[in-house]
Amino acid sequence: MYAKSFQRPKSLFGEFSRKSGDHLTTHYCPGCGHGNLHKYIAEAIDELGMQDRTVLVNPVGCSVFAYYYFDVGNIQVPHGRAPAAATAVKRALPDSLVISYQGDGDLAAIGGNEILHCANRGENITVFFVNNAIYGMTGGQMAPTTLLGQRTSTSPTGRQILEEGFPMHVSELLASLEGPSYIERVGLFDNKSRMRARKAVKKGLQNQIEGRGFSLIEVLSPCPTGWGLTPTDACNWVKENLLPVFPLGVIKDVTADRENWNRRRLEVTPERVAEVLGITHATAEKRTATWTDSNVATCYRDPRIKLAGFGGQGVLFLGKLLAEVGMREGFNVSWLPSYGPEMRGGTANCAVNISTLPVGSPLISDPSVLIATNRPSLDKFAPEVVSGGVILYDSSLIDTAPTRDDVEVLAVPATAIADSIGSPKVANIVMLGAYIGLTNVLPKERVVAVIESMTKKKALVELNIKAIDAGIEHASKAHVAEDSWAV
Amino acid sequence: MAQELIKGNEAVVKAAIMAGCRSFYGYPITPASEIAEAAARYFHESGGTFLQAESEVGAINMVYGAASCGERTMTASSGPGISLMQEGISYLAGSELPCVIVDIMRGGPGLGNIAPEQADYHQVVKGGGHGSYHTIVLAPNSAQEMCDLTFLAFELADRVRNPAIVLADGFIGQMMEPVEFPDRMVEPDDKPWAVHGDAETRKNLITSIYLSPEDLERHVRHLETKYALETDGIAMCEKYHTGDAEFLVIGYGIVSRVLKTAVDHAREMGIKVGLLRPITLWPFPTVQIAYEANYVKSMLVVELSTGQLVDDVRLAVNGEIPVRFYSRVGGVVPTTDELLTQIIKASEADHVRKVVPAAEESLWGV
Structure with a gap:
């Protein structure tokens, strides 16, 4: 058991050759939650036997380079648009395991519309939503999930209701739609929360394989660099500050009632296409009208x-x-x-x-x-x-x-x-x-x-x-x- | 082959499906909505996907996703929607993804109106999104060409691994004309670079990010070289009565149709005028226009925008002869008589030019 838990999942590369410089360490900061989440996702893919069939849609944000690490099919897309791109990937490849991996700026701010409609359609995909209450990649600016009073480089005196509004509860918002099947918020701040996160990750992917529709796992993730804390303090900060605002737990789960949410296309045959389009190939004699010998004035x-x-x-x-x-x-x-x-x-x-x-x-x-x-x-x-x-x-x-x-x-x-x-x-x-x-x-x-x-x-x-x-x-x-x- | 009386907008969809396009992601906008409506009727039933996206931004990124999987895919819109798609188009070009985008131009700027204009020329032909890239641009002027050039757009997009845009105006989209469709369906070649969700393509990566300046420079140079090699020789134009022409009119889309009739009338009056109609707007038929500049005294460019196509004509002519310009905007399409008057005026100006070349130069700024 001990040995197993330290084995590298097959769905992660052993050496990160797509990354410049050092090929053995990730580009994530020490104490960052992305590493844990990557590992849980890769483990679940392995356990489900889906490595070859997985397509990971990489966002813009710190995880823009998730393809450095995931040894699966990878597509990197514009900021916030992962749910739209993932929709089309899943429609094109209904037997694949499509993952949209997004941060809070990507999903909740610029990509608000895309995630809302993707969830509402109940697309049979799995979304991992990393909430660290900040824009990590661009250097710690305010996110829609930034807490009230939280200081960031673009809310230097702390987030104010009358200026920037309230922290956005994306999971609760999406859960109010009929489309989604499974939405759970998990954390990465202690062993217990990580175990729960690992389970939720697997369930989210399993749902997709079983055609149960849209799953979203929100992950409260420490960002020590963005918050200016040590990794240990960052974990505590999640517990003390994020948890009261973003409580953990299953927010919506109707997966038991959902089947056949995977969209499959009809089979294409030239005959069907010709029939649907009404294109006739009968070589009817083509007439050419003239006015010669006509009785038309x-x-x-x-x-x-x-x-x-x-x-x-x-x-x-x-x-x-x-x-x-x-x-x-x-x-x-x-x-x-x-x-x-x-x-x-x-x-x-x-x-x-x-x-x-x-x-x-x-x-x-x-x-x-x-x-x-x-x-x-x-x-x-x-x-x-x-x-x-x-x-x-x-x-x-x-x-x-x-x-x-x-x-x-x-x-x-x-x-x-x-x-x-x-x-x-x-x-x-x-x-x-x-x-x-x-x-x-x-x-x-x-x-x-x-x-x-x-x-x-x-x-x-x-x-x-x-x-x-x-x-x-x-x-x-x-x-x-x-x-x-x-x- | 049977002819079908059909709107250009609907011909696009039938042609796309015959060309092996498997998905359509779009958002309604006049005067392009018939394309989405026809796609809704035909795509699903013929074994593809039609999805009305939440916005044009959503639509173009769905196209990005579908193209990443190696399937032929498309969207359609009009000016305001194309503006919203520009981000996605830049990413598609940067990630070297083929797709077809149809732009049925309307009046602008802003909300403008829904009548035909050609003022998307710059945003479509010159890029519109960020970064050094091009899109292949084809400009039909009939319902038949809406079919034929859509077909060609898919071929070129795959060949160049780049978005191809069919650029038409409201009238070309709304007009019904007889169309003969291709007699068989295309089965597109397999795309080994795409992500298919299988063991063979697991190592594939679709991306436009190149973090180090040296890598990005290499990538941009690669795109530049690719454009030069893969689009060499595909610039097309139609020439009408250019053989003995002393004077040339140039226009595309609906304008070229009106010009053609005006040229007929002018010929009846003894004016030796010809018509050159660009069919590809990028790559632009620069060589063909430069060639004609050796044989005619001047050119007149007519377009439904305040001077966009004329820029490319002037670059092609490079100051060798005067290039005059006439435009209508706001959705007003010039009548045959109106263009005939312009042709007569311009041909008379040529006569003046022979007499006082100095005045001509100050007049036309050449």
């Missing part, structure tokens, strides 16, 4: 379409539908929305190019077609339409016709028509019908095919077809009427 070709209305009227969807149909017909297309808060409840507009040539600018400042479904949109965009262009507007909702006489204007009582065939929601599709009825730019069959591919509900498809037909019919009637006037 020259003025309607390669339209630059602006669609505008209230949010919720479906103008963005209508634009997407036009672009989708255009693409499947073999045109080059682009769809560009106005985006952001103005979409939510306000006006929405989008720009659609359908062209036989590659689309240069997807922005449309001089539309050849305007489809407007509310008054503000018509007022705003009607002046931008090029001479010889087309304006279609929902005359059920807009009572004033555009005043321009150099463009073709088609009033479509789209909302009224949509109402009459069953739902005002398809007013946008009526507008689409009117547009293709007027211009012949896209064939109805392709529009129907696209709608069919978008919804499986037969009734909805039929309603949309009705809406398209009604729109086409309205456009042809209007045209006939116009022609008859011409006569």
Whole structure:
């Protein structure tokens, strides 16, 4: 037993070759708690048979060089971010033993957010939180856990409530969350407390192996150099000053009720990926649309379409539908929305190019077609339409016709028509019908095919077809009427 | 190969998964949120991890953790979030960890607005974090390139062992265009330097700390040499009508799309103008631009920031010819007519230059 307790754990290096200078002693000061804690962690890793599978996430602080000593996989991370990095390590390597080793400045100050959310997610990792009430590495500045009245180089007259606030009880704070499974505070100031610490360390690691979720062991650790005390006095200082503020014991333990908290990914297969992403490799014949031999009047070709209305009227969807149909017909297309808060409840507009040539600018400042479904949109965009262009507007909702006489204007009582065939929601599709009825730019069959591919509900498809037909019919009637006037 | 009408922001995610990316760690921000939303839909179901982090700081450090394990990983954000990630990006570069970061730029500074700008150029192309490092920066100008350059970003990040950033603006992210996705999934090469939680990689250490000045100097020199060797020859640009051009316009992202149409119009008017569009912003197509400077009378740089890209163009041209500049900011994107006017103005200025070179010099400060 005596011999065993002095054996070096396998998970610690015998010689510290990563360290410069002397390879036999650590960089920690005499009497520092890190040495004990390193040893307990390494022993537990050995006992659990996890050396090869351990990944230690090294913080910034005195233990930034923990990788000098731990003969395990090592990752050194930015200040305070160990819980975030450890989260991703565990997700990537669910069979590994992931340890986040952090000091009080690292975990409680700069990394407060990372530890809070890691704990709240109940990540299946183990965190060792070394609390020595001071920033050791940078030379003894105040930490969130510094005691009231405690003098440090940045609280030279002692920590004051009204200046720096109270010492932070991180373990109690985290224990108030539902996420963590096991939180215990231990000390390293006498044999009894060290024995207890050793047990807690092992339990914290065991929990992870058993998939019981998030464990955090807070360790009250002496810092003789930072406190300006001898190692013996430092141990006494822990007992006399830290203990009353940070009492030892199990703060939360629901490990018995927690199982399967290890997150595992689904198996990746090319087939699954293709299915999830909807990427089809069918070598469908690629169409290339041309206007040659087309019945589309020259003025309607390669339209630059602006669609505008209230949010919720479906103008963005209508634009997407036009672009989708255009693409499947073999045109080059682009769809560009106005985006952001103005979409939510306000006006929405989008720009659609359908062209036989590659689309240069997807922005449309001089539309050849305007489809407007509310008054503000018509007022705003009607002046931008090029001479010889087309304006279609929902005359059920807009009572004033555009005043321009150099463009073709088609009033479509789209909302009224949509109402009459069953739902005002398809007013946008009526507008689409009117547009293709007027211009012949896209064939109805392709529009129907696209709608069919978008919804499986037969009734909805039929309603949309009705809406398209009604729109086409309205456009042809209007045209006939116009022609008859011409006569 | 079937075409899919898709937003640039969503194309990024599908391309990433096809490129073998296994995890996405992000935080919502307009106009990049569709990337996180698409990642939430696709990553888990296709056998990866999607996690909405507590902040961009958390997200980039999760990327750091995942990259340390040797898996292809990514995040996406917009200007304010990229600013928060700069610490992590510096650590990633210092620890030589590959990852892909997508920046869908919005208006700044501060909260600015959510409309498209290109003012992240400096913070992304010139570093932004502390220390001597670079990030590889690719600048798509279509939904197809959002796919293709994301794919390429993963390849380059692995090759250089360094973060690669896809830098796009709000419009390129929000725009839907037909995209053809790659026809097979990539299986990335094994990374023997990574920490896999096994016996073979137990000795591996991921770190950016080099305590002694001599060691750190060696490390920084190593990075410098690595950048020079591994990125040699990868600078890319698109040239349009440059063959007989007497005058060149330069822009990237959405601006290059508007410029292309403006160049078409200008050509119809008989102006011999060409377009050069940087596709890689780091490494910058310095050689290509310097080459063109031998054949054109002047260049006009257009960008959605008050003069960031133009700095690199001027360094490339090195005072050989005048480099003019035109910008819109705040989310205003110039129209085709507006840029056509600038092209006409600049081409007329060239005519003036022939007559009074002295005045030209004082005018343009060359």
